[in-house]
Amino acid sequence: MKRGWHAWMAGCLAALLLTAAGCGGSKPQDSNAYTKENPLIVKFSHVTTADSPKGKAANRFAELLAEKTGGRVKVEVYPSSQLYGDKDELEALQAGNVHVIAPSATKLVGFNPSFQIVDMPFLFKNHEAVIKFWDGELGKKLMNSLESKNLQGLAMWENGFKVFTSTKPIAKPEDFKGQKFRTQAGKVLEAQFKALGAGAATIPFGETYTALQQGTVDGQENTWNNIDTQKYEEVQKYLLVSNHGRIDYIVLTNKQWYSALPEDIRKAFDESMAEATAYERELAVQLDKGSEEKLRGSGKMQVIDLSEAERENFVKAMEALYSEFEKTIGKEFIDGARQL
Incomplete structure (x- = not known):
């Protein structure tokens, strides 16, 4: 009797988790489910102003993704902590209540202490070394280290040297x-x-x-x-x-939600993120030099x-x-x- 009861409870828990994941933002694999009139909504929350490099890049990402999907995806950008602040945006992303955030790398130390690498004094010799690190195998390894927390690292967006x-x-x-x-x-x-x-x-x-x-x-x-x-x-x-x-940012998405995206939309998502990342980095360097x-x-x-x-x-x-x-x-x- 107990064994049957435990099996029933396990089944209920699994169903509950799947339901919660669905409410949190997991989407069906069918790309045809989304149209210009009924688009997939992607919520991008960040804490800086809309005219900061991060803010401008988030808006650029929204424009690119809408363009590449013919309007079948709509990215809603919430700057200046309008939706979530520093303290709660990570939990919101894990729960699927928001789909993309870009916290400072130091905010991820609780998940993986290795993200303190940005604080190590006189570690990176120059800007080129920073880019090589984050775009190389070591940077990707750090990004992927968050997968067990239902977080997927997408890119490094920079602020600059201190x-x-x-x-x-x-x-x-x-x-x-x-x-x-x-x-x-x-x-x-x-x-x-x-x-x-x-x-x-x-x-x-x-x-x-x-x-x-x-x-x-x-x-x-x-x-x-x-x-x-x-x-x-x-x-x-x-x-x-x-x-x-x-001072650099790590752009993150909800791994479960991201993995469930239709293949063509995920491809457009990745391409848009790559272009927005190049745009953000160039803008950040220009502003810092200015x-x-x-x-x-x-x-x-x-x-x-x-x-x-x-x-x-x-x-x-x-x-x-x-x-x-x-x-x-x-x-x-x-x-x-x-x-x-």
Whole structure:
């Protein structure tokens, strides 16, 4: 009797999971089910503004997919956390309540600590190395590592390299000693500042300007474009062109939903994502360079460029992080990135 009851319960649970998956967005395999009048709806949620590189690329993806499918697929883009914010977008994607998101790579550390690779200081030598990593076998391996969580990595969309700013001199490693820097949450970032003899404070992005203005922290790390758009030059005197870490996004979809797409629609989806990715990366680089030129020309901050020997001093100061996080992130990923 018990065995029959357990079998009945297992069957009910399986049926419930299939029903939930269907409600969450799994679609039938029949491509003919979708027409211009009755399109497949794809919800793309992200937390940045519509005019950011991510926002513009999401809109471009929507246009491309509609074009490639003759209007049989409609992508609804929800910018600025209109649908889901940083804290709940991943759960929403796993549940199938949204179909595409593009969180910061650091938001995925809870699923796989290897995504902290973007925070490793002075790991990527240049922009070309970053692209080679994410588009190569190691990047694909990281993307695919999320499949057990019902998440499918699609592409890396970039923001850019980080630089340091402060109200105090920061031209060499010893200058950092005793200063406090705003940073995102993360063990690698905490260890980075500790290696420099500095303190780290996790402060929300939107509160950073006030924290700098009031002296709660001395400095911060960010991309040129973020520094420019947030007007940090008004409250920071020095900028060190360190290019020590990255801020990048990982575009994700619900694996179960994606796998159930009709073959022709999935092909159009992949092609649209590839084109939108190329567009986003080019735009991000242009905006970052534009912000760099603007900030250098403003005269409001002293911009400090590092020679190769000066850069090496910073690399040596943080060398201990590589052995400290080798097991957590993975020697394969760290060594692979350093060799590019």
